[in-house]
Amino acid sequence: MNKETTSSxxxxxxxxxxxxxxxxxxxxxxxxxxxxxxxxxxxxxxxQAVVDDYTVHAVLLTVEATVFAVIINTVFGLSAAWSLTKFxxxxxxILTTLIDLPVTVSPIIAGLIFLLTFxxxxxxxxxxxxxxxxxxxxxxxxVLATIFVTFPFISRELIPVLESRGNDEEEAxxxxxxxxxxxxxxxxxxxxxxxxxxxxxxxxxxxxxxFGAVSVLSGHLRGKTNTLPLHVEILFNEFQYVPAFAVASxxxxxxxxxxxxxxxxxxxxxxxxxxx
Amino acid sequence: xxxxxxNINKSFGNFKASNDVSxxxxxxxxxxxxxxxxxxxxxxxxxIAGLETPDSGDIIVNDKVVNNVPASKRGIGFVFQxxxxxxxxxxxxxxxxxxxxQKVPENEIKERVLELVKLTGLSGLxxxxxxxxxxxxxxxVAFARALAPNPKLLLLDEPFAAIDAKVRHELRHWLKExxxxxxxxxxxxxxxxDEAIEVADEIIIxxxxxxxxxxxxxxxxxNPKTAFVASFFGQPSIFxxxxxxxxxxxxxxxxxxxxxxxFVKVTKKTETQKYQNSAEEGVVTDVAFRGTGLELTILVNxxxxxxxxxxxxxxxxxxxxxxxxxxxxxxxxxxxVYPLENQSLREPVVVI
Amino acid sequence: MKRTNxxxxxxxxxxxxxxxxxxxxxxxxxxxxxVVFTSHLSWDEIVATITRDRxxxxxxxSFLTAFVASSVNLVMGIILAxxxxxxxxxxxxxxxxxxxxxxxxxxxxxxxALTALxxxxxxxxxxxxxxxxxxxxxxxxxxxxxxxxGIPFVVRAVQPVLEKLDPSYEEAASVLGASRTRIxxxxxxxxxxxxxxxxxxxxxxxxxxEYGSVVFIAGNKPFETEITPLxxxxxxxxxxxxxxxxxxxxxxxxxxxxxxxxxxxxxRNTKILKGGV
Numbered sequence: 001m002n003k004e005t006t007s008s009x010x011x012x013x014x015x016x017x018x019x020x021x022x023x024x025x026x027x028x029x030x031x032x033x034x035x036x037x038x039x040x041x042x043x044x045x046x047x048q049a050v051v052d053d054y055t056v057h058a059v060l061l062t063v064e065a066t067v068f069a070v071i072i073n074t075v076f077g078l079s080a081a082w083s084l085t086k087f088x089x090x091x092x093x094i095l096t097t098l099i100d101l102p103v104t105v106s107p108i109i110a111g112l113i114f115l116l117t118f119x120x121x122x123x124x125x126x127x128x129x130x131x132x133x134x135x136x137x138x139x140x141x142x143v144l145a146t147i148f149v150t151f152p153f154i155s156r157e158l159i160p161v162l163e164s165r166g167n168d169e170e171e172a173x174x175x176x177x178x179x180x181x182x183x184x185x186x187x188x189x190x191x192x193x194x195x196x197x198x199x200x201x202x203x204x205x206x207x208x209x210x211f212g213a214v215s216v217l218s219g220h221l222r223g224k225t226n227t228l229p230l231h232v233e234i235l236f237n238e239f240q241y242v243p244a245f246a247v248a249s250x251x252x253x254x255x256x257x258x259x260x261x262x263x264x265x266x267x268x269x270x271x272x273x274x275x276x
Numbered sequence: 277x278x279x280x281x282x283n284i285n286k287s288f289g290n291f292k293a294s295n296d297v298s299x300x301x302x303x304x305x306x307x308x309x310x311x312x313x314x315x316x317x318x319x320x321x322x323x324i325a326g327l328e329t330p331d332s333g334d335i336i337v338n339d340k341v342v343n344n345v346p347a348s349k350r351g352i353g354f355v356f357q358x359x360x361x362x363x364x365x366x367x368x369x370x371x372x373x374x375x376x377x378q379k380v381p382e383n384e385i386k387e388r389v390l391e392l393v394k395l396t397g398l399s400g401l402x403x404x405x406x407x408x409x410x411x412x413x414x415x416x417v418a419f420a421r422a423l424a425p426n427p428k429l430l431l432l433d434e435p436f437a438a439i440d441a442k443v444r445h446e447l448r449h450w451l452k453e454x455x456x457x458x459x460x461x462x463x464x465x466x467x468x469x470d471e472a473i474e475v476a477d478e479i480i481i482x483x484x485x486x487x488x489x490x491x492x493x494x495x496x497x498x499n500p501k502t503a504f505v506a507s508f509f510g511q512p513s514i515f516x517x518x519x520x521x522x523x524x525x526x527x528x529x530x531x532x533x534x535x536x537x538x539f540v541k542v543t544k545k546t547e548t549q550k551y552q553n554s555a556e557e558g559v560v561t562d563v564a565f566r567g568t569g570l571e572l573t574i575l576v577n578x579x580x581x582x583x584x585x586x587x588x589x590x591x592x593x594x595x596x597x598x599x600x601x602x603x604x605x606x607x608x609x610x611x612x613v614y615p616l617e618n619q620s621l622r623e624p625v626v627v628i
Numbered sequence: 629m630k631r632t633n634x635x636x637x638x639x640x641x642x643x644x645x646x647x648x649x650x651x652x653x654x655x656x657x658x659x660x661x662x663v664v665f666t667s668h669l670s671w672d673e674i675v676a677t678i679t680r681d682r683x684x685x686x687x688x689x690s691f692l693t694a695f696v697a698s699s700v701n702l703v704m705g706i707i708l709a710x711x712x713x714x715x716x717x718x719x720x721x722x723x724x725x726x727x728x729x730x731x732x733x734x735x736x737x738x739x740x741a742l743t744a745l746x747x748x749x750x751x752x753x754x755x756x757x758x759x760x761x762x763x764x765x766x767x768x769x770x771x772x773x774x775x776x777x778g779i780p781f782v783v784r785a786v787q788p789v790l791e792k793l794d795p796s797y798e799e800a801a802s803v804l805g806a807s808r809t810r811i812x813x814x815x816x817x818x819x820x821x822x823x824x825x826x827x828x829x830x831x832x833x834x835x836x837x838e839y840g841s842v843v844f845i846a847g848n849k850p851f852e853t854e855i856t857p858l859x860x861x862x863x864x865x866x867x868x869x870x871x872x873x874x875x876x877x878x879x880x881x882x883x884x885x886x887x888x889x890x891x892x893x894x895x896r897n898t899k900i901l902k903g904g905v
Contacts, residue, residue, distance in 0.1 A: 106837025168360030190364035209734025211840030
């Protein structure tokens with residue numbers, strides 16, 4: 001390539017500057033704002049907001065919903081990836097489309113369809129009531145909504161990796177008499193390890209931050225059905241700005257941890273898969 | 277018969293991969309399944325292994341119908357075209373895998389794996405991963421892995437396809453020797469005629485899902501039973517009209533005439549030709565170097581014929597007029613093949 | 629569902645069974661109940677609901693703000709992708725990681741942070757207030773929130789295409805004497821435009837449905853800054869499920885159409901990425 005001309009050098013630094021300003025204004029500044037607002041009235045007020053009973057409860061509920069979403073989506077993701085990449089059967093295309101559907105739906109609509117399914121006007125409602133199961137405006141509803149909005153996050157990381165590899169290794173192992181779990185553990189899993197971790201991280205990020213769908217289904221009962229993002233909303237709408245930002249700062253820290261994990265996994269995973 | 281296929285049929289959608297295939301294989305033989313791509317040879321191999329299920333017909337191994345025996349219980353070793361080595365296991369673990377599944381004691385596994393490592397010339401590479409091996413070494417690992425559980429039948433799918441030409445040649449001999457030494461009944465699939473002829477004890481030639489001919493390499497080479505087999509071997513020159521060449525017995529309507537390079541003798545005008553009278557005159561249109569000699573393209577009676585000449589014979593140039601004598605031709609009509617000899621060979625030679 | 633060929637690899641029944649069971653509970657049954665509920669609605673009811681002035685106004689606000697925000701991201705996304713692929717500069721890895729922030733940061737947190745920032749008392753809001761421009765609690769505020777939400781889409785769509793672009797392509801053009809601007813517009817731009825449009829479509833779809841970040845900054849004044857998801861939400865809070873479902877159907881159709889168009893563009897995009905000519 002010929003030497004960089006002065007004009008292209010100017011273009012380069014203009015474009016880099018625009019990028020930096022954009023990132024700083026749109027991404028960095030909001031993060032800093034959360035921290036500044038949270039500590040506006042000093043450490044004590046911040047601490048009080050964070051260790052508040054309602055906050056602690058919201059943290060626990062968020063963790064609960066996230067753990068459920070990760071577990072269910074892991075079981076689903078691994079099963080779906082195995083079924084869809086190792087076998088040929090009719091209806092595969094429809095299945096793939098249905099798996100991807102939840103992320104294309106607005107969170108509010110996601111909440112709505114669960115409301116229609118399990119709510120008061122649903123044909124299922126009397127049955128649920130007889131069994132004394134509460135879903136809507138209760139914890140199960142929040143968990144279901146969280147699973148729904150994160151549904152394809154793990155399977156869609158795994159499927160392309162398995163698809164690009166073919167099934168030779170699994171066939172070879174099966175020919176030698178290895179059972180399904182042995183094949184999965186010894187032969188298949190090492191290939192998808194990094195993609196799987198990546199999916200788990202993305203799933204966690206979305207699960208802990210979900211707002212719209214959970215908002216529809218929670219009924220906003222403080223100390224009962226409030227997740228962290230919902231708790232932030234309540235505090236903010238009550239003009240308790242400092243506590244609102246203090247609680248939000250917990251989520252900011254979690255988001256940063258997730259971003260770091262994501263980069264590490266992407267980087268290590270890429271290097272590892274280049275070696276083999 | 278150790279392995280027997282009876283009236284096997286198999287279709288994928290509209291594609292008929294196996295059309296009423298039947299054959300038998302004796303114990304201890306090394307069999308080459310030869311055919312062009314799409315001829316159904318790999319499907320046959322995969323059905324014997326249990327990787328595919330036939331639509332109808334029986335597969336018999338050691339006097340037992342194995343159609344409903346799961347692949348893993350058939351006592352078969354399988355070498356995949358891509359080798360399918362476990363990429364996240366070392367050479368040692370790859371070879372040991374089948375034994376571990378069978379819960380063989382740890383010390384026996386070690387003994388057996390080291391024995392195979394030595395046998396296949398992989399000593400010192402036990403702790404490497406497949407990505408750290410050359411193509412030839414990977415093939416040996418795949419071979420060792422398939423042999424580890426002592427299979428009664430070894431199946432190899434295009435075992436040399438992924439290796440470069442030079443190593444391929446060496447590996448062919450190695451594999452033939454190795455299998456002869458172990459005495460394990462083996463079937464390998466190939467699309468390469470030279471490979472089949474060099475390696476196999478017996479060749480099964482497949483075309484369009486069916487079997488055209490079975491026989492030892494010399495048989496199928498010199499006595500092709502079908503038009504397809506006749507045209508598949510060698511580098512045949514093919515024409516429509518055999519009346520263009522004199523001194524062959526008439527056999528009636530003929531679809532095509534096949535002339536292999538080794539059926540053709542080319543002499544310079546300055547050289548003497550034993551069958552001078554029955555030779556045709558031709559013009560050399562191309563001379564190409566092949567590893568073993570010259571390959572000539574000669575225009576005779578309006579047809580291009582391929583012929584060979586050794587390096588130690590006097591050189592021939594493009595444009596030169598030469599005498600061409602054809603010993604034999606294969607004339608085909610429908611699926612029939614008529615091997616025809618030049619009449620001059622039967623006549624007493626009169627040297628003037 | 630029947631397998632067309634038996635496979636030696638075990639686990640078909642188990643994995644397919646688990647897949648279908650979870651899919652049914654999480655996706656199929658809820659979706660079916662939407663269909664069942666919709667079938668009880670009469671056509672007149674549906675028309676009456678979606679032609680209410682307030683609903684129509686919300687459609688206008690939602691589509692307009694989503695379109696403007698995605699357009700800004702289209703331009704900025706191409707610039708960011710270009711900078712990240714073609715140049716080396718300090719903090720590059722950090723910037724690359726930051727792009728992903730809108731996926732990782734809960735939308736509610738983004739919403740309150742942007743509100744605080746752009747309100748008249750905020751750092752940016754205060755600055756613009758001097759010129760009489762209000763951001764928070766106007767449509768401008770909605771656009772700001774949607775820009776935040778949509779940042780990663782175009783960048784992540786264009787980046788791999790730029791990386792895959794054969795450098796000899798550009799070299800050939802520069803050897804032929806084409807100027808850099810000409811090379812960009814004539815050679816590189818046509819290559820990245822399908823990817824950029826895919827990113828635009830995905831961002832647009834996401835923005836249409838976005839709720840968390842917008843409710844805080846929008847002010848939610850009917851006819852002015854009330855987005856459609858918010859109308860659905862308020863109908864739900866009044867237990868008017870019929871109206872909520874009707875409006876939701878319109879949004880669903882809109883996002884499916886968007887998705888369909890994206891897939892159309894993407895199939896062309898995949899061809900380029902896989903190296904097919």
